[in-house]
Amino acid sequence: MRLKFTKMHGLGNDFVVFDATRAPLELAPEQLRRIAERHFGVGCDQILQVEKARTADTDFYYRIFNADGGEVEQCGNGARCFVRYVLSHGLTTKKEIRVGTISGVIVPRIEADGQVTVDMGAPEFEPARIPFRAECRAPTYMLDVGGRQVEISVLSMGNPHAVQVVPDVESAPVQTEGAVIERHARFPQHVNAGYMQMMNRGQIRLRVFERGAGETLACGTGACAAVVSGIQRGLLDKRVTVATRGGELSILWEGAGKPVWMTGPAVIVFEGEIEI
Numbered sequence: 001m002r003l004k005f006t007k008m009h010g011l012g013n014d015f016v017v018f019d020a021t022r023a024p025l026e027l028a029p030e031q032l033r034r035i036a037e038r039h040f041g042v043g044c045d046q047i048l049q050v051e052k053a054r055t056a057d058t059d060f061y062y063r064i065f066n067a068d069g070g071e072v073e074q075c076g077n078g079a080r081c082f083v084r085y086v087l088s089h090g091l092t093t094k095k096e097i098r099v100g101t102i103s104g105v106i107v108p109r110i111e112a113d114g115q116v117t118v119d120m121g122a123p124e125f126e127p128a129r130i131p132f133r134a135e136c137r138a139p140t141y142m143l144d145v146g147g148r149q150v151e152i153s154v155l156s157m158g159n160p161h162a163v164q165v166v167p168d169v170e171s172a173p174v175q176t177e178g179a180v181i182e183r184h185a186r187f188p189q190h191v192n193a194g195y196m197q198m199m200n201r202g203q204i205r206l207r208v209f210e211r212g213a214g215e216t217l218a219c220g221t222g223a224c225a226a227v228v229s230g231i232q233r234g235l236l237d238k239r240v241t242v243a244t245r246g247g248e249l250s251i252l253w254e255g256a257g258k259p260v261w262m263t264g265p266a267v268i269v270f271e272g273e274i275e276i
Contacts, residue, residue, distance in 0.1 A: 012217030012246025076220020178209025
């Protein structure tokens with residue numbers, strides 16, 4: 001089977017995008033892993049699948065698969081690439097679309113300057129809905145990581161996040177400790193582990209060890225989760241610039257019950273075909 005694909009990225013968080021609006025596409029985990037593999041496949045952090053809408057109030061349906069072949073609920077950088085893809089490939093003429101996902105509806109739009117803004121929905125803090133094993137909801141939690149107690153904020157942006165504040169993001173143990181947190185027993189569906197350095201009330205630096213992908217150059221939902229956690233702790237204002245290794249995102253959150261707005265770039269790298 002030969003499949004056409006588009007390679008895209010949002011701040012270096014890279015994707016292989018397939019159009020499944022014209023014919024159904026079901027790829028097995030081993031096929032997904034092969035596509036994502038950077039030496040023998042195309043290479044990417046996630047694979048995105050564009051499908052026909054499943055409800056009358058949406059324009060498309062959006063499926064996301066990590067490099068390990070597992071399907072996940074949400075991807076913020078991918079959401080920006082999604083709207084860029086459907087517009088550039090003639091699947092819509094709308095600059096703003098409603099997209100169904102496993103975790104609910106998101107609303108990405110292309111701005112006049114070419115940046116993409118996404119309504120990522122309101123964050124979820126109830127442990128059972130994240131999901132996270134805790135006796136009750138709390139502002140922060142202590143997590144035992146290899147015998148060391150780590151203070152984390154836990155929330156869902158359609159996918160689970162554990163965010164900690166660190167003095168220096170460059171020296172943070174993202175690769176080692178992040179992998180342990182990702183698969184910690186208190187996160188039954190695993191978790192994205194974020195490391196946030198406070199620069200001032202309107203700027204942070206961030207690294208994220210993503211569930212099923214490892215550390216990426218940028219994580220859109222991770223940026224949203226970090227800003228929300230910082231605002232809840234009283235450390236940040238409502239609009240924050242998030243500096244990742246791949247570039248900057250702008251995040252806006254006006255408080256409880258309100259959606260998180262994310263703005264950043266989405267870039268098409270090249271088109272190709274792969275034999276599966």
